Structure formats: C-alpha cells, structure tokens
Amino acid sequence: MYHSFKEWFAAAERRGLSLAQVVLENEMALEETDVETVLATLADRWQVMRAAAEKALDAPQPMTGGLISGQAQKQTHYAETGGFTGAALNKAMAWALSASEVNASMGRICAAPTAGACGVLPAALMAAAELLWAGARQIQDALLVASGVGALISRNATVAGAEGGCQAECGAAAAMAAAAVVTLAGGSNAMVGQAVSIALMNCMGLVCDPVAGLVQLPCSFRNASQTVSALLSADLALAGQDAVIPPDEVLEAMARTGHSLPAALRETGMGGVAATPTGKRLKKELKLDEL
Amino acid sequence: MDISIFEVLGPVMIGPSSSHTAGAARLARVAALIAARPFSRVDFGLSGSFARTCRGHGTNKALLAGAMGLAADDERIRNAEALAAQRGLEARFYEEDLDWLHENAAHITFYHADGQTEVWGASLGGGRIRVSRIGGFETDIRAECPTLVVHHLDRPGVVSEVSRTLAESGLNIAVMRLARQAKGQAASLVIEMDGAIPPEVGERVRQLQHVTEVIVIDVS
Numbered sequence: 001m002y003h004s005f006k007e008w009f010a011a012a013e014r015r016g017l018s019l020a021q022v023v024l025e026n027e028m029a030l031e032e033t034d035v036e037t038v039l040a041t042l043a044d045r046w047q048v049m050r051a052a053a054e055k056a057l058d059a060p061q062p063m064t065g066g067l068i069s070g071q072a073q074k075q076t077h078y079a080e081t082g083g084f085t086g087a088a089l090n091k092a093m094a095w096a097l098s099a100s101e102v103n104a105s106m107g108r109i110c111a112a113p114t115a116g117a118c119g120v121l122p123a124a125l126m127a128a129a130e131l132l133w134a135g136a137r138q139i140q141d142a143l144l145v146a147s148g149v150g151a152l153i154s155r156n157a158t159v160a161g162a163e164g165g166c167q168a169e170c171g172a173a174a175a176m177a178a179a180a181v182v183t184l185a186g187g188s189n190a191m192v193g194q195a196v197s198i199a200l201m202n203c204m205g206l207v208c209d210p211v212a213g214l215v216q217l218p219c220s221f222r223n224a225s226q227t228v229s230a231l232l233s234a235d236l237a238l239a240g241q242d243a244v245i246p247p248d249e250v251l252e253a254m255a256r257t258g259h260s261l262p263a264a265l266r267e268t269g270m271g272g273v274a275a276t277p278t279g280k281r282l283k284k285e286l287k288l289d290e291l
Numbered sequence: 292m293d294i295s296i297f298e299v300l301g302p303v304m305i306g307p308s309s310s311h312t313a314g315a316a317r318l319a320r321v322a323a324l325i326a327a328r329p330f331s332r333v334d335f336g337l338s339g340s341f342a343r344t345c346r347g348h349g350t351n352k353a354l355l356a357g358a359m360g361l362a363a364d365d366e367r368i369r370n371a372e373a374l375a376a377q378r379g380l381e382a383r384f385y386e387e388d389l390d391w392l393h394e395n396a397a398h399i400t401f402y403h404a405d406g407q408t409e410v411w412g413a414s415l416g417g418g419r420i421r422v423s424r425i426g427g428f429e430t431d432i433r434a435e436c437p438t439l440v441v442h443h444l445d446r447p448g449v450v451s452e453v454s455r456t457l458a459e460s461g462l463n464i465a466v467m468r469l470a471r472q473a474k475g476q477a478a479s480l481v482i483e484m485d486g487a488i489p490p491e492v493g494e495r496v497r498q499l500q501h502v503t504e505v506i507v508i509d510v511s
Binding site for chain 2: 001002003008023026027030031038041042044045048049064065102103104105106107108109110111112113114115116118121143144146147148150151152154155159160176212213214215216269286287288289290291
C-alpha cells in the first residue's frame with residue numbers, strides 16, 4: 001500500500017518492481033481482479049483516448065456555441081509546415097485539440113483525469129510513442145505510471161476544477177503525461193518524480209475560467225499547452241534537472257494554492273477570461289443559462 | 292492506494308462534463324430502472340448548477356437519453372431529442388429548488404398509463420450518482436455495484452427471508468439499507484451485491500410473502 005510518491009518509490013525499490021508493476025498489483029488487490037482484466041480494460045481506455053485524439057483532425061466537430069470547432073484541423077495543416085516548435089509538437093497539439101473538440105461536441109472520450117483535460121495524456125503519449133517507436137507493452141506501462149500519478153494527485157490534492165482550478169485538471173493531466181513520457185523513454189523512478197514536480201510547478205495556480213461556462217475556451221488551448229508542458233517537463237527531467245521540491249510537497253502546495261483561489265476562478269465561469277467583455281457577450285448571446 | 296486507476300483513466304463517457312453529462316445520463320438511467328414501467332412523458336426538475344449550465348453541458352440531452360436507457364458512453368446521447376420524438380416520448384425541463392438535496396440535483400417524474408413514479412437524485416462528480424428518494428421513501432442508491440431494491444410491507448421476517456434467498460443463490464451482500472414510511476407500512480430494502488444478480492434470483496425474491504416489487508439495477 002502507498003499513499004505518497006515517497007511510499008510508491010520505496011515500495012518499488014524494496015520489492016525490486018517497476019513503478020508500473022506496483023500500480024498494477026495495487027489495482028488487482030483493490031478491485032479483487034486479475035492481471036488480464038486490468039490490462040484489457042487499460043487497452044480499451046487507451047483505444048478510446050486515441051480515437052478521440054484523432055477524430056477531429058480532418059473533421060471539425062459541431063458543438064453548442066461552436067467556439068473551438070475546427071481547431072484540430074487547422075493545427076494539423078499547420079503542423080505540416082513545421083512551425084516554430086517543430087512538426088512533432090504541432091501534431092501533439094492537434095491531437096490534444098481534437099480530443100477537446102470531441103469532448104465539447106458530446107462525443108465519446110475517456111476522462112484523464114477529467115473530461116475537460118482529456119486531450120493531454122493521449123496527445124503527449126502518442127507524440128512520445130511515435131518518436132520512440134514504442135509498442136503496446138511500453139504504452140501500457142506508461143499508462144499505469146500515469147494512473148499512479150493521477151491517483152496520488154486525486155487523493156492528496158484534487159483533480160476537480162471546481163476545487164483546484166485548471167492546475168487540478170489540465171495541470172494534473174500534464175503531470176500524469178510527463179511521468180508517462182519519462183517511463184516510455186526508460187527514465188529512472190527519480191526522473192518520474194522530477195517530471196511530476198516540474199510539470200505541476202509550471203502551472204501552479206492556473207485558474208479555471210471557462211467562457212460562457214462551456215468546456216471549450218480556454219480549455220482546448222490549455223489542453224494543447226499542457227501537452228507541450230508535459231513533453232518539456234519530461235525532457236527537463238530526462239536531462240537530469242533537479243526540481244528540488246519533492247513531488248509530495250508540490251502536491252501539498254497545489255492543494256493549498258487551489259483552496260486559496262477565489263470561487264470566481266474555480267470553474268464558475270465568473271472570472272478570468274470568462275469575465276472579459278467578449279466572454280460576457282458570448283454568454284449572453286448563447287443564452288445557455290435558460291432551461 | 293485506495294483509488295482505482297480506472298477512476299483516474301475514466302470514465303469512458305460522452306462529453307463535455309463527467310458531472311453534468313455522464314452523471315446526468317447515469318442518474319436518469321437508474322431512475323428509469325426504478326420506475327420499472329413504460330412511460331410516455333418524463334419531467335425533469337433541475338436546481339443549482341444543473342439548471343444554470345444545462346444546455347451548455349448537454350445535461351438536458353443526457354438526462355433524456357438516460358431515461359430512455361442509454362449508457363453514459365452512448366454516442367446517441369447527442370441526438371436524444373430526436374430519439375425521444377421517434378419513440379413518442381414527451382419531456383419537460385423546469386427549474387426547481389432542490390438545494391436541500393445537492394448542488395447538481397434532479398427531481399424526475401415518469402408518467403405511466405396508470406400513475407407516476409417520482410425519483411430524486413444528484414450527480415456527485417466524476418460520473419458518480421446518488422438516488423435519495425423514491426416516492427415517499429428516503430433511500431441511498433449509488434448503483435456502483437449490482438443493486439436490488441425490494442419494496443415490501445414492514446412485517447417481521449421479510450428482511451431475513453430476502454437475505455436467505457440471496458444466500459441460497461450464492462450471492463454475497465455488500466451493503467443493505469432499510470427504509471420505511473411508518474411502522475408496519477410500506478418499506479423499501481436496498482441491497483448492494485458483490486456480483487451480478489441473475490434474473491431468476493430477482494424473480495424468487497418477488498415471490499416472497501409481503502414483497503410488493505423487486506427492481507434490479509445493474510449499470511456497471
């Protein structure tokens with residue numbers, strides 16, 4: 001049993017297991033199930049994530065308000081030019097935007113850890129897997145580690161935007177994805193921890209301010225930017241950067257910071273960019289508060 | 292770690308919100324199972340955030356789809372209104388003060404040929420739900436595992452007869468809750484099971500003396 005990154009890493013070391021194996025064993029014990037069932041469900045979830053990340057690449061998704069319809073397609077076309085951040089990052093952003101579009105259009109997604117942040121993990125992991133020519137088995141381990149990170153954030157901080165702002169949704173997703181990418185790249189357990197600390201530090205206090213209360217704007221852009229943050233956090237950790245603050249303490253800071261955010265900045269659609277003149281006008285025009 | 296990885300990577304659902312879309316669909320689906328009879332009209336009283344952000348989150352479509360038996364990851368949720376029209380199902384949405392229940396609460400009324408069923412419940416977040424009242428009964432149904440709801444008359448021995456029937460069928464009870472309107476009157480037993488409930492077991496419970504209705508809820 002583990003309740004913190006410290007205990008998780010210690011359990012892996014003591015028992016000579018990988019971080020993924022510790023998560024897998026915990027899941028089997030918790031749900032009283034076998035390894036085949038867990039891995040089959042995991043594969044199904046990954047399939048749903050990938051499908052959502054690809055669905056809108058060449059087909060803009062219709063949605064109430066239509067604020068982000070067509071974003072994935074635009075970014076896919078632009079990715080061919082390479083842009084400033086390279087074809088791989090632009091493609092990763094397109095995947096994140098696609099999942100966001102599918103979610104906003106009432107399509108089928110897999111929350112990771114939330115519906116609003118469902119693009120980050122698949123996009124970052126698909127980008128890394130493509131570069132590393134990773135197979136299903138490696139992706140499975142990466143997903144197990146990502147879930148382990150998500151479970152700790154959920155238990156010791158929060159993954160609800162209404163409680164912790166966007167840092168708790170897209171930020172948590174970025175930390176999970178960064179850990180997944182480090183695992184995929186064969187980084188050490190310590191590097192997984194560094195990547196989590198770095199990813200969460202880089203979005204500490206990020207607010208949740210959905211325009212017109214819709215899970216569209218700035219949600220899709222945050223999915224794209226936190227995907228990039230996940231990949232760069234993994235790169236920083238793999239390069240040997242020391243985050244100095246251990247991940248357990250960063251989670252504590254994240255929870256504290258979330259609680260000190262005013263309600264207007266926690267998924268009420270009352271603050272941040274939602275409270276701009278344009279945000280307010282959209283809210284009024286769309287008349288979404290009427291039954 | 293006491294949190295399943297599939298709570299983190301999941302649920303698989305129709306967007307955009309696990310509480311306002313997936314939870315809404317699940318709540319209405321469970322409510323329709325509780326109603327347990329055909330209905331030609333369904334009313335949804337909504338409060339709090341459920342009412343305020345209803346159309347933006349597709350809560351209305353999700354509730355309607357759930358009432359028609361669609362699961363929270365069914366892509367037909369988007370077209371729930373058209374589907375309801377096809378089936379000749381009428382639906383109405385209105386605002387109602389349900390603050391005593393939860394921030395995201397719904398009061399669902401099903402209109403049958405021979406009466407109504409009223410169900411009160413809430414979406415708790417992450418797609419999880421709770422049914423708090425059925426007609427005159429206070430209850431607590433989460434539907435996270437196969438659940439048996441047994442309406443019966445409050446008489447000595449009914450509860451033990453029900454649990455004996457389940458034990459004889461090799462089924463293990465995880466949680467059991469009893470609610471009654473008044474001593475000796477109608478009562479309701481909610482039993483959460485560790486495993487699936489075969490239809491013949493529900494039928495055996497239905498045959499027991501003083502049992503008036505048995506509902507099997509399995510939406511896991």
